[in-house]
Amino acid sequence: MxxxxxxxxxxxxxxxxxxxxxxxxxxxxxxxxxxxxxxxxxxxxxxxxxxxxxxxxxxxxxxxxxxxxxxxxxxxxxxxxxxxxxxxxxxxxxxxxxxxxxxxxxxxxxxxxxxxxxxxxxxxxxxxxxxxxxxxxGSPAPEPLDELDFAEDRRRHLYLAGEVLVCHADLLPIGEHVTDASHWAYTHSPGRPMTSVQLRDEGRRFSFLIQPADADDTRIYHFRPYTLISMASPTTAVAVPQPGPRPDGKPPRMAFVAAVSPVRPGVTLATWSLVVRKFGPDWLLWPANRLWAAFLWRLVRRNHHADFDILRWMRPVAKDLWSVADGPTVRAYRRFYRRNLPPAMEEGAEERVSGMS
Structure with a gap:
Protein backbone atom coordinates (compact mmCIF):
# COMPACT_ATOMS: atom_id res chain seq x y z
CA MET A 1 0.00 0.00 0.00
CA GLY A 138 -23.14 17.24 -13.65
CA SER A 139 -25.47 14.96 -15.54
CA PRO A 140 -24.42 15.77 -19.14
CA ALA A 141 -21.50 13.88 -20.61
CA PRO A 142 -18.13 15.46 -19.72
CA GLU A 143 -16.97 18.13 -22.14
CA PRO A 144 -13.37 18.75 -23.25
CA LEU A 145 -11.29 21.34 -21.42
CA ASP A 146 -10.70 23.36 -24.57
CA GLU A 147 -9.09 26.30 -22.75
CA LEU A 148 -6.24 24.02 -21.65
CA ASP A 149 -5.68 22.18 -24.93
CA PHE A 150 -2.38 24.00 -25.43
CA ALA A 151 -0.98 22.35 -22.27
CA GLU A 152 -1.55 18.79 -23.46
CA ASP A 153 2.01 18.32 -24.80
CA ARG A 154 4.09 17.46 -21.74
CA ARG A 155 7.33 17.60 -23.71
CA ARG A 156 6.89 21.33 -24.38
CA HIS A 157 5.50 22.49 -21.03
CA LEU A 158 6.31 22.51 -17.34
CA TYR A 159 3.46 22.13 -14.86
CA LEU A 160 4.03 23.97 -11.59
CA ALA A 161 1.70 23.15 -8.73
CA GLY A 162 0.76 26.20 -6.69
CA GLU A 163 -0.98 26.24 -3.33
CA VAL A 164 -4.34 25.07 -2.00
CA LEU A 165 -6.25 27.41 0.29
CA VAL A 166 -9.14 26.30 2.52
CA CYS A 167 -11.73 29.09 2.40
CA HIS A 168 -14.55 29.46 4.90
CA ALA A 169 -17.12 30.56 2.35
CA ASP A 170 -19.36 29.14 -0.34
CA LEU A 171 -18.37 28.63 -3.96
CA LEU A 172 -19.77 31.76 -5.64
CA PRO A 173 -18.00 34.57 -3.70
CA ILE A 174 -14.66 32.77 -4.02
CA GLY A 175 -15.07 31.88 -7.69
CA GLU A 176 -16.16 35.34 -8.82
CA HIS A 177 -13.21 37.21 -7.34
CA VAL A 178 -11.10 36.58 -10.47
CA THR A 179 -13.65 38.61 -12.47
CA ASP A 180 -13.41 41.61 -10.12
CA ALA A 181 -11.03 43.99 -11.92
CA SER A 182 -11.56 46.89 -9.50
CA HIS A 183 -9.65 45.16 -6.66
CA TRP A 184 -6.43 44.86 -8.66
CA ALA A 185 -5.31 48.45 -8.01
CA TYR A 186 -5.60 47.96 -4.24
CA THR A 187 -4.82 44.31 -3.53
CA HIS A 188 -2.19 43.66 -6.19
CA SER A 189 -0.84 47.23 -6.47
CA PRO A 190 -0.21 47.52 -10.20
CA GLY A 191 -0.01 51.29 -9.81
CA ARG A 192 -3.06 52.17 -11.92
CA PRO A 193 -6.78 51.33 -11.81
CA MET A 194 -7.73 48.39 -13.99
CA THR A 195 -10.90 47.55 -15.87
CA SER A 196 -12.33 44.58 -17.74
CA VAL A 197 -13.59 44.28 -21.30
CA GLN A 198 -16.01 41.45 -21.93
CA LEU A 199 -15.18 39.35 -25.00
CA ARG A 200 -17.55 36.37 -24.95
CA ASP A 201 -20.57 35.45 -22.86
CA GLU A 202 -22.72 32.66 -24.22
CA GLY A 203 -23.62 29.16 -23.14
CA ARG A 204 -20.62 27.62 -21.41
CA ARG A 205 -18.19 30.23 -22.72
CA PHE A 206 -17.15 33.32 -20.81
CA SER A 207 -14.01 35.39 -21.40
CA PHE A 208 -12.80 38.93 -20.80
CA LEU A 209 -9.68 41.09 -20.92
CA ILE A 210 -8.14 42.86 -17.92
CA GLN A 211 -6.49 46.14 -18.97
CA PRO A 212 -5.68 49.66 -17.67
CA ALA A 213 -8.73 51.82 -17.00
CA ASP A 214 -6.95 54.71 -18.73
CA ALA A 215 -6.23 53.91 -22.37
CA ASP A 216 -3.09 56.08 -22.23
CA ASP A 217 -1.54 53.97 -19.46
CA THR A 218 -0.14 51.31 -21.76
CA ARG A 219 2.69 50.41 -19.39
CA ILE A 220 2.74 49.76 -15.66
CA TYR A 221 6.04 49.10 -13.92
CA HIS A 222 7.74 48.32 -17.27
CA PHE A 223 5.27 45.68 -18.46
CA ARG A 224 2.06 45.71 -20.45
CA PRO A 225 -0.77 44.86 -18.04
CA TYR A 226 -3.13 43.04 -20.41
CA THR A 227 -4.45 39.64 -19.38
CA LEU A 228 -6.90 37.43 -21.24
CA ILE A 229 -9.06 35.39 -18.86
CA SER A 230 -11.08 32.47 -20.22
CA MET A 231 -13.34 30.33 -18.04
CA ALA A 232 -12.58 26.64 -18.63
CA SER A 233 -15.62 25.96 -16.42
CA PRO A 234 -17.75 28.23 -14.20
CA THR A 235 -15.18 27.86 -11.42
CA THR A 236 -11.89 27.52 -13.34
CA ALA A 237 -10.13 30.48 -14.95
CA VAL A 238 -7.18 30.36 -17.34
CA ALA A 239 -5.31 33.69 -17.40
CA VAL A 240 -2.82 34.40 -20.21
CA PRO A 241 -0.71 37.61 -20.45
CA GLN A 242 -1.21 39.54 -23.69
CA PRO A 243 1.01 42.04 -25.55
CA GLY A 244 -1.84 44.50 -26.05
CA PRO A 245 -5.60 45.12 -25.96
CA ARG A 246 -6.27 42.53 -28.66
CA PRO A 247 -5.69 38.82 -27.94
CA ASP A 248 -2.95 37.60 -30.26
CA GLY A 249 -4.24 34.01 -30.47
CA LYS A 250 -0.75 32.52 -30.14
CA PRO A 251 0.05 29.57 -27.85
CA PRO A 252 0.85 31.15 -24.47
CA ARG A 253 4.32 31.21 -23.01
CA MET A 254 2.76 31.11 -19.57
CA ALA A 255 -0.75 30.47 -18.28
CA PHE A 256 -2.09 30.95 -14.76
CA VAL A 257 -4.84 28.50 -13.75
CA ALA A 258 -7.15 29.40 -10.85
CA ALA A 259 -9.63 26.74 -9.74
CA VAL A 260 -12.28 26.59 -7.01
CA SER A 261 -13.96 23.42 -5.68
CA PRO A 262 -16.72 23.17 -3.04
CA VAL A 263 -16.01 20.80 -0.15
CA ARG A 264 -19.29 21.32 1.68
CA PRO A 265 -21.52 24.31 2.48
CA GLY A 266 -19.29 27.01 3.94
CA VAL A 267 -16.00 25.31 2.98
CA THR A 268 -14.34 25.78 -0.42
CA LEU A 269 -10.91 24.97 -1.84
CA ALA A 270 -9.19 27.64 -3.93
CA THR A 271 -6.01 26.82 -5.77
CA TRP A 272 -3.67 28.02 -8.50
CA SER A 273 -1.00 26.59 -10.75
CA LEU A 274 1.18 27.55 -13.70
CA VAL A 275 1.73 26.07 -17.14
CA VAL A 276 5.04 27.33 -18.56
CA ARG A 277 6.18 26.71 -22.11
CA LYS A 278 9.79 25.61 -22.39
CA PHE A 279 12.35 27.61 -24.37
CA GLY A 280 13.40 24.41 -26.06
CA PRO A 281 14.11 20.70 -25.45
CA ASP A 282 15.37 19.78 -21.98
CA TRP A 283 18.42 17.98 -23.31
CA LEU A 284 19.69 21.37 -24.49
CA LEU A 285 18.04 23.99 -22.25
CA TRP A 286 17.21 22.16 -19.02
CA PRO A 287 18.73 24.84 -16.67
CA ALA A 288 17.14 27.75 -18.54
CA ASN A 289 13.72 26.08 -18.56
CA ARG A 290 13.79 25.40 -14.80
CA LEU A 291 15.17 28.78 -13.80
CA TRP A 292 12.58 30.65 -15.86
CA ALA A 293 9.75 28.52 -14.47
CA ALA A 294 10.98 28.99 -10.89
CA PHE A 295 11.16 32.77 -11.37
CA LEU A 296 7.58 32.90 -12.70
CA TRP A 297 6.31 30.65 -9.90
CA ARG A 298 7.78 32.89 -7.19
CA LEU A 299 6.48 36.02 -8.89
CA VAL A 300 2.94 34.65 -9.13
CA ARG A 301 3.03 33.24 -5.61
CA ARG A 302 4.03 36.61 -4.17
CA ASN A 303 1.25 38.34 -6.07
CA HIS A 304 -1.37 35.71 -5.26
CA HIS A 305 -0.65 35.80 -1.53
CA ALA A 306 -2.17 39.29 -1.45
CA ASP A 307 -5.57 37.62 -1.83
CA PHE A 308 -5.12 34.84 0.72
CA ASP A 309 -6.50 36.42 3.88
CA ILE A 310 -9.32 38.04 1.90
CA LEU A 311 -10.46 34.85 0.20
CA ARG A 312 -9.98 32.71 3.26
CA TRP A 313 -12.43 34.64 5.43
CA MET A 314 -14.76 36.48 3.07
CA ARG A 315 -18.52 35.93 3.29
CA PRO A 316 -21.35 37.05 0.98
CA VAL A 317 -23.40 39.98 2.18
CA ALA A 318 -27.20 39.72 2.42
CA LYS A 319 -27.61 42.30 -0.34
CA ASP A 320 -24.80 43.63 -2.47
CA LEU A 321 -23.93 47.32 -2.34
CA TRP A 322 -22.52 48.29 -5.74
CA SER A 323 -20.57 51.42 -6.60
CA VAL A 324 -19.76 53.13 -9.89
CA ALA A 325 -16.21 51.73 -9.69
CA ASP A 326 -17.50 48.15 -9.83
CA GLY A 327 -17.33 46.97 -13.42
CA PRO A 328 -19.95 44.87 -15.21
CA THR A 329 -17.86 41.69 -15.35
CA VAL A 330 -18.88 40.41 -11.91
CA ARG A 331 -22.55 40.79 -12.78
CA ALA A 332 -21.97 39.03 -16.10
CA TYR A 333 -20.10 36.23 -14.33
CA ARG A 334 -23.02 35.66 -11.98
CA ARG A 335 -25.35 35.24 -14.95
CA PHE A 336 -22.84 32.83 -16.50
CA TYR A 337 -22.64 30.92 -13.20
CA ARG A 338 -26.43 30.71 -12.91
CA ARG A 339 -27.10 29.47 -16.43
CA ASN A 340 -24.63 26.59 -15.89
CA LEU A 341 -26.43 25.24 -12.84
CA PRO A 342 -27.99 21.78 -13.28
CA PRO A 343 -31.49 22.21 -14.75
CA ALA A 344 -33.20 20.59 -11.76
CA MET A 345 -31.56 23.08 -9.42
CA GLU A 346 -31.58 26.18 -11.59
CA GLU A 347 -35.09 27.37 -10.72
CA GLY A 348 -34.61 27.10 -6.97
CA ALA A 349 -31.19 28.70 -7.06
CA GLU A 350 -32.02 31.51 -9.46
CA GLU A 351 -33.71 33.68 -6.88
CA ARG A 352 -30.86 33.27 -4.39
CA VAL A 353 -28.10 34.02 -6.90
CA SER A 354 -29.98 36.84 -8.66
CA GLY A 355 -30.65 38.41 -5.30
CA MET A 356 -26.93 39.10 -5.13
CA SER A 357 -26.87 40.77 -8.55
Missing amino acids: TRRRPRPYDRELQNLRLHVGHERQGPVPVGWYFARFSRHLRRGEVVPVTYMAQEYALFRTRGGQLGMIDSQCCHMGADLGRCGRVSEERLVCGFHAWEFDRDGTCRKIPGAGRIPSRAAQRSVPVTELGGIIWFWH
Whole structure:
Protein backbone atom coordinates (compact mmCIF):
# COMPACT_ATOMS: atom_id res chain seq x y z
CA MET A 1 0.00 0.00 0.00
CA THR A 2 1.36 3.43 -0.98
CA ARG A 3 0.70 6.08 1.66
CA ARG A 4 2.14 9.50 2.25
CA ARG A 5 1.67 12.09 4.92
CA PRO A 6 -1.51 14.10 4.30
CA ARG A 7 -1.06 17.42 2.53
CA PRO A 8 -1.44 20.52 4.76
CA TYR A 9 -4.88 21.29 3.35
CA ASP A 10 -5.93 17.65 3.94
CA ARG A 11 -4.99 18.02 7.61
CA GLU A 12 -6.84 21.34 7.85
CA LEU A 13 -9.99 19.82 6.41
CA GLN A 14 -9.69 16.88 8.78
CA ASN A 15 -9.43 19.26 11.72
CA LEU A 16 -12.71 20.88 10.67
CA ARG A 17 -14.37 17.58 11.61
CA LEU A 18 -16.60 17.46 8.58
CA HIS A 19 -19.88 15.64 9.08
CA VAL A 20 -20.46 14.54 5.51
CA GLY A 21 -24.08 13.61 4.81
CA HIS A 22 -25.54 15.87 7.50
CA GLU A 23 -25.41 18.92 5.28
CA ARG A 24 -26.84 19.21 1.81
CA GLN A 25 -24.70 20.86 -0.81
CA GLY A 26 -26.43 23.75 -2.54
CA PRO A 27 -26.63 24.05 -6.34
CA VAL A 28 -23.25 23.80 -8.04
CA PRO A 29 -22.61 24.55 -11.74
CA VAL A 30 -21.96 21.75 -14.19
CA GLY A 31 -18.31 21.49 -15.17
CA TRP A 32 -14.80 20.32 -14.33
CA TYR A 33 -13.43 20.85 -10.82
CA PHE A 34 -10.00 20.62 -9.21
CA ALA A 35 -9.45 17.33 -7.39
CA ARG A 36 -5.68 17.23 -6.78
CA PHE A 37 -2.40 18.25 -8.30
CA SER A 38 -1.05 15.43 -10.45
CA ARG A 39 2.27 15.35 -8.59
CA HIS A 40 0.41 14.76 -5.31
CA LEU A 41 -1.00 11.38 -6.41
CA ARG A 42 1.58 8.77 -7.29
CA ARG A 43 1.03 5.42 -8.98
CA GLY A 44 -0.46 2.91 -6.57
CA GLU A 45 -1.67 5.63 -4.19
CA VAL A 46 -5.19 6.26 -2.88
CA VAL A 47 -6.33 9.35 -0.96
CA PRO A 48 -9.65 10.34 0.62
CA VAL A 49 -11.21 13.51 -0.82
CA THR A 50 -14.41 15.37 -0.03
CA TYR A 51 -16.30 17.44 -2.59
CA MET A 52 -19.93 18.55 -2.83
CA ALA A 53 -20.42 17.16 0.72
CA GLN A 54 -19.61 13.66 -0.55
CA GLU A 55 -16.61 11.51 0.29
CA TYR A 56 -14.63 9.79 -2.46
CA ALA A 57 -11.59 7.57 -2.85
CA LEU A 58 -9.27 9.08 -5.47
CA PHE A 59 -6.62 6.65 -6.71
CA ARG A 60 -4.04 6.06 -9.40
CA THR A 61 -3.51 2.52 -10.63
CA ARG A 62 -0.12 0.89 -11.12
CA GLY A 63 -0.52 1.61 -14.82
CA GLY A 64 -1.09 5.32 -14.15
CA GLN A 65 -4.87 5.43 -14.74
CA LEU A 66 -7.15 7.48 -12.49
CA GLY A 67 -10.28 6.53 -10.60
CA MET A 68 -12.62 8.41 -8.25
CA ILE A 69 -15.37 6.37 -6.59
CA ASP A 70 -17.66 6.63 -3.59
CA SER A 71 -15.54 5.98 -0.52
CA GLN A 72 -18.17 4.04 1.47
CA CYS A 73 -17.81 0.40 0.50
CA CYS A 74 -21.13 -1.07 -0.61
CA HIS A 75 -20.37 -4.23 1.38
CA MET A 76 -20.16 -3.10 5.02
CA GLY A 77 -19.37 0.60 4.79
CA ALA A 78 -15.57 0.62 5.16
CA ASP A 79 -13.88 3.82 3.99
CA LEU A 80 -12.06 2.94 0.76
CA GLY A 81 -10.17 6.23 0.77
CA ARG A 82 -8.57 5.43 4.12
CA CYS A 83 -8.35 1.63 4.27
CA GLY A 84 -8.26 0.83 0.57
CA ARG A 85 -5.14 -0.12 -1.37
CA VAL A 86 -4.29 -0.28 -5.06
CA SER A 87 -3.58 -3.69 -6.57
CA GLU A 88 -2.53 -3.42 -10.21
CA GLU A 89 -5.51 -1.71 -11.90
CA ARG A 90 -8.06 -2.06 -9.09
CA LEU A 91 -8.87 -0.58 -5.70
CA VAL A 92 -9.08 -3.22 -2.98
CA CYS A 93 -11.07 -2.72 0.21
CA GLY A 94 -8.93 -3.20 3.31
CA PHE A 95 -11.80 -4.86 5.23
CA HIS A 96 -12.80 -7.88 3.11
CA ALA A 97 -10.62 -7.42 0.00
CA TRP A 98 -13.43 -6.70 -2.45
CA GLU A 99 -11.87 -5.41 -5.67
CA PHE A 100 -13.28 -2.48 -7.67
CA ASP A 101 -12.48 -1.15 -11.14
CA ARG A 102 -11.97 2.55 -11.87
CA ASP A 103 -15.66 2.77 -12.85
CA GLY A 104 -16.70 1.38 -9.46
CA THR A 105 -17.69 -2.10 -10.67
CA CYS A 106 -16.83 -4.92 -8.26
CA ARG A 107 -14.75 -7.52 -10.09
CA LYS A 108 -13.77 -9.91 -7.33
CA ILE A 109 -15.09 -11.06 -3.95
CA PRO A 110 -12.79 -13.55 -2.17
CA GLY A 111 -14.59 -16.80 -1.42
CA ALA A 112 -17.71 -15.88 -3.41
CA GLY A 113 -18.75 -17.71 -6.54
CA ARG A 114 -21.05 -14.94 -7.76
CA ILE A 115 -20.82 -11.16 -7.55
CA PRO A 116 -24.15 -9.49 -6.58
CA SER A 117 -25.50 -7.00 -9.12
CA ARG A 118 -25.55 -4.27 -6.47
CA ALA A 119 -21.85 -4.71 -5.75
CA ALA A 120 -20.74 -1.40 -7.26
CA GLN A 121 -19.55 2.03 -6.22
CA ARG A 122 -20.71 5.30 -7.74
CA SER A 123 -17.91 6.71 -9.88
CA VAL A 124 -17.07 10.23 -11.05
CA PRO A 125 -15.44 11.01 -14.43
CA VAL A 126 -11.83 12.17 -14.02
CA THR A 127 -9.19 13.49 -16.37
CA GLU A 128 -5.67 14.89 -16.12
CA LEU A 129 -4.48 18.00 -17.91
CA GLY A 130 -2.04 20.81 -17.19
CA GLY A 131 -0.62 19.09 -14.11
CA ILE A 132 -4.05 18.88 -12.43
CA ILE A 133 -6.48 16.01 -11.82
CA TRP A 134 -10.01 17.19 -12.66
CA PHE A 135 -13.35 15.60 -11.83
CA TRP A 136 -16.63 16.21 -13.64
CA HIS A 137 -19.80 17.32 -11.87
CA GLY A 138 -23.14 17.24 -13.65
CA SER A 139 -25.47 14.96 -15.54
CA PRO A 140 -24.42 15.77 -19.14
CA ALA A 141 -21.50 13.88 -20.61
CA PRO A 142 -18.13 15.46 -19.72
CA GLU A 143 -16.97 18.13 -22.14
CA PRO A 144 -13.37 18.75 -23.25
CA LEU A 145 -11.29 21.34 -21.42
CA ASP A 146 -10.70 23.36 -24.57
CA GLU A 147 -9.09 26.30 -22.75
CA LEU A 148 -6.24 24.02 -21.65
CA ASP A 149 -5.68 22.18 -24.93
CA PHE A 150 -2.38 24.00 -25.43
CA ALA A 151 -0.98 22.35 -22.27
CA GLU A 152 -1.55 18.79 -23.46
CA ASP A 153 2.01 18.32 -24.80
CA ARG A 154 4.09 17.46 -21.74
CA ARG A 155 7.33 17.60 -23.71
CA ARG A 156 6.89 21.33 -24.38
CA HIS A 157 5.50 22.49 -21.03
CA LEU A 158 6.31 22.51 -17.34
CA TYR A 159 3.46 22.13 -14.86
CA LEU A 160 4.03 23.97 -11.59
CA ALA A 161 1.70 23.15 -8.73
CA GLY A 162 0.76 26.20 -6.69
CA GLU A 163 -0.98 26.24 -3.33
CA VAL A 164 -4.34 25.07 -2.00
CA LEU A 165 -6.25 27.41 0.29
CA VAL A 166 -9.14 26.30 2.52
CA CYS A 167 -11.73 29.09 2.40
CA HIS A 168 -14.55 29.46 4.90
CA ALA A 169 -17.12 30.56 2.35
CA ASP A 170 -19.36 29.14 -0.34
CA LEU A 171 -18.37 28.63 -3.96
CA LEU A 172 -19.77 31.76 -5.64
CA PRO A 173 -18.00 34.57 -3.70
CA ILE A 174 -14.66 32.77 -4.02
CA GLY A 175 -15.07 31.88 -7.69
CA GLU A 176 -16.16 35.34 -8.82
CA HIS A 177 -13.21 37.21 -7.34
CA VAL A 178 -11.10 36.58 -10.47
CA THR A 179 -13.65 38.61 -12.47
CA ASP A 180 -13.41 41.61 -10.12
CA ALA A 181 -11.03 43.99 -11.92
CA SER A 182 -11.56 46.89 -9.50
CA HIS A 183 -9.65 45.16 -6.66
CA TRP A 184 -6.43 44.86 -8.66
CA ALA A 185 -5.31 48.45 -8.01
CA TYR A 186 -5.60 47.96 -4.24
CA THR A 187 -4.82 44.31 -3.53
CA HIS A 188 -2.19 43.66 -6.19
CA SER A 189 -0.84 47.23 -6.47
CA PRO A 190 -0.21 47.52 -10.20
CA GLY A 191 -0.01 51.29 -9.81
CA ARG A 192 -3.06 52.17 -11.92
CA PRO A 193 -6.78 51.33 -11.81
CA MET A 194 -7.73 48.39 -13.99
CA THR A 195 -10.90 47.55 -15.87
CA SER A 196 -12.33 44.58 -17.74
CA VAL A 197 -13.59 44.28 -21.30
CA GLN A 198 -16.01 41.45 -21.93
CA LEU A 199 -15.18 39.35 -25.00
CA ARG A 200 -17.55 36.37 -24.95
CA ASP A 201 -20.57 35.45 -22.86
CA GLU A 202 -22.72 32.66 -24.22
CA GLY A 203 -23.62 29.16 -23.14
CA ARG A 204 -20.62 27.62 -21.41
CA ARG A 205 -18.19 30.23 -22.72
CA PHE A 206 -17.15 33.32 -20.81
CA SER A 207 -14.01 35.39 -21.40
CA PHE A 208 -12.80 38.93 -20.80
CA LEU A 209 -9.68 41.09 -20.92
CA ILE A 210 -8.14 42.86 -17.92
CA GLN A 211 -6.49 46.14 -18.97
CA PRO A 212 -5.68 49.66 -17.67
CA ALA A 213 -8.73 51.82 -17.00
CA ASP A 214 -6.95 54.71 -18.73
CA ALA A 215 -6.23 53.91 -22.37
CA ASP A 216 -3.09 56.08 -22.23
CA ASP A 217 -1.54 53.97 -19.46
CA THR A 218 -0.14 51.31 -21.76
CA ARG A 219 2.69 50.41 -19.39
CA ILE A 220 2.74 49.76 -15.66
CA TYR A 221 6.04 49.10 -13.92
CA HIS A 222 7.74 48.32 -17.27
CA PHE A 223 5.27 45.68 -18.46
CA ARG A 224 2.06 45.71 -20.45
CA PRO A 225 -0.77 44.86 -18.04
CA TYR A 226 -3.13 43.04 -20.41
CA THR A 227 -4.45 39.64 -19.38
CA LEU A 228 -6.90 37.43 -21.24
CA ILE A 229 -9.06 35.39 -18.86
CA SER A 230 -11.08 32.47 -20.22
CA MET A 231 -13.34 30.33 -18.04
CA ALA A 232 -12.58 26.64 -18.63
CA SER A 233 -15.62 25.96 -16.42
CA PRO A 234 -17.75 28.23 -14.20
CA THR A 235 -15.18 27.86 -11.42
CA THR A 236 -11.89 27.52 -13.34
CA ALA A 237 -10.13 30.48 -14.95
CA VAL A 238 -7.18 30.36 -17.34
CA ALA A 239 -5.31 33.69 -17.40
CA VAL A 240 -2.82 34.40 -20.21
CA PRO A 241 -0.71 37.61 -20.45
CA GLN A 242 -1.21 39.54 -23.69
CA PRO A 243 1.01 42.04 -25.55
CA GLY A 244 -1.84 44.50 -26.05
CA PRO A 245 -5.60 45.12 -25.96
CA ARG A 246 -6.27 42.53 -28.66
CA PRO A 247 -5.69 38.82 -27.94
CA ASP A 248 -2.95 37.60 -30.26
CA GLY A 249 -4.24 34.01 -30.47
CA LYS A 250 -0.75 32.52 -30.14
CA PRO A 251 0.05 29.57 -27.85
CA PRO A 252 0.85 31.15 -24.47
CA ARG A 253 4.32 31.21 -23.01
CA MET A 254 2.76 31.11 -19.57
CA ALA A 255 -0.75 30.47 -18.28
CA PHE A 256 -2.09 30.95 -14.76
CA VAL A 257 -4.84 28.50 -13.75
CA ALA A 258 -7.15 29.40 -10.85
CA ALA A 259 -9.63 26.74 -9.74
CA VAL A 260 -12.28 26.59 -7.01
CA SER A 261 -13.96 23.42 -5.68
CA PRO A 262 -16.72 23.17 -3.04
CA VAL A 263 -16.01 20.80 -0.15
CA ARG A 264 -19.29 21.32 1.68
CA PRO A 265 -21.52 24.31 2.48
CA GLY A 266 -19.29 27.01 3.94
CA VAL A 267 -16.00 25.31 2.98
CA THR A 268 -14.34 25.78 -0.42
CA LEU A 269 -10.91 24.97 -1.84
CA ALA A 270 -9.19 27.64 -3.93
CA THR A 271 -6.01 26.82 -5.77
CA TRP A 272 -3.67 28.02 -8.50
CA SER A 273 -1.00 26.59 -10.75
CA LEU A 274 1.18 27.55 -13.70
CA VAL A 275 1.73 26.07 -17.14
CA VAL A 276 5.04 27.33 -18.56
CA ARG A 277 6.18 26.71 -22.11
CA LYS A 278 9.79 25.61 -22.39
CA PHE A 279 12.35 27.61 -24.37
CA GLY A 280 13.40 24.41 -26.06
CA PRO A 281 14.11 20.70 -25.45
CA ASP A 282 15.37 19.78 -21.98
CA TRP A 283 18.42 17.98 -23.31
CA LEU A 284 19.69 21.37 -24.49
CA LEU A 285 18.04 23.99 -22.25
CA TRP A 286 17.21 22.16 -19.02
CA PRO A 287 18.73 24.84 -16.67
CA ALA A 288 17.14 27.75 -18.54
CA ASN A 289 13.72 26.08 -18.56
CA ARG A 290 13.79 25.40 -14.80
CA LEU A 291 15.17 28.78 -13.80
CA TRP A 292 12.58 30.65 -15.86
CA ALA A 293 9.75 28.52 -14.47
CA ALA A 294 10.98 28.99 -10.89
CA PHE A 295 11.16 32.77 -11.37
CA LEU A 296 7.58 32.90 -12.70
CA TRP A 297 6.31 30.65 -9.90
CA ARG A 298 7.78 32.89 -7.19
CA LEU A 299 6.48 36.02 -8.89
CA VAL A 300 2.94 34.65 -9.13
CA ARG A 301 3.03 33.24 -5.61
CA ARG A 302 4.03 36.61 -4.17
CA ASN A 303 1.25 38.34 -6.07
CA HIS A 304 -1.37 35.71 -5.26
CA HIS A 305 -0.65 35.80 -1.53
CA ALA A 306 -2.17 39.29 -1.45
CA ASP A 307 -5.57 37.62 -1.83
CA PHE A 308 -5.12 34.84 0.72
CA ASP A 309 -6.50 36.42 3.88
CA ILE A 310 -9.32 38.04 1.90
CA LEU A 311 -10.46 34.85 0.20
CA ARG A 312 -9.98 32.71 3.26
CA TRP A 313 -12.43 34.64 5.43
CA MET A 314 -14.76 36.48 3.07
CA ARG A 315 -18.52 35.93 3.29
CA PRO A 316 -21.35 37.05 0.98
CA VAL A 317 -23.40 39.98 2.18
CA ALA A 318 -27.20 39.72 2.42
CA LYS A 319 -27.61 42.30 -0.34
CA ASP A 320 -24.80 43.63 -2.47
CA LEU A 321 -23.93 47.32 -2.34
CA TRP A 322 -22.52 48.29 -5.74
CA SER A 323 -20.57 51.42 -6.60
CA VAL A 324 -19.76 53.13 -9.89
CA ALA A 325 -16.21 51.73 -9.69
CA ASP A 326 -17.50 48.15 -9.83
CA GLY A 327 -17.33 46.97 -13.42
CA PRO A 328 -19.95 44.87 -15.21
CA THR A 329 -17.86 41.69 -15.35
CA VAL A 330 -18.88 40.41 -11.91
CA ARG A 331 -22.55 40.79 -12.78
CA ALA A 332 -21.97 39.03 -16.10
CA TYR A 333 -20.10 36.23 -14.33
CA ARG A 334 -23.02 35.66 -11.98
CA ARG A 335 -25.35 35.24 -14.95
CA PHE A 336 -22.84 32.83 -16.50
CA TYR A 337 -22.64 30.92 -13.20
CA ARG A 338 -26.43 30.71 -12.91
CA ARG A 339 -27.10 29.47 -16.43
CA ASN A 340 -24.63 26.59 -15.89
CA LEU A 341 -26.43 25.24 -12.84
CA PRO A 342 -27.99 21.78 -13.28
CA PRO A 343 -31.49 22.21 -14.75
CA ALA A 344 -33.20 20.59 -11.76
CA MET A 345 -31.56 23.08 -9.42
CA GLU A 346 -31.58 26.18 -11.59
CA GLU A 347 -35.09 27.37 -10.72
CA GLY A 348 -34.61 27.10 -6.97
CA ALA A 349 -31.19 28.70 -7.06
CA GLU A 350 -32.02 31.51 -9.46
CA GLU A 351 -33.71 33.68 -6.88
CA ARG A 352 -30.86 33.27 -4.39
CA VAL A 353 -28.10 34.02 -6.90
CA SER A 354 -29.98 36.84 -8.66
CA GLY A 355 -30.65 38.41 -5.30
CA MET A 356 -26.93 39.10 -5.13
CA SER A 357 -26.87 40.77 -8.55
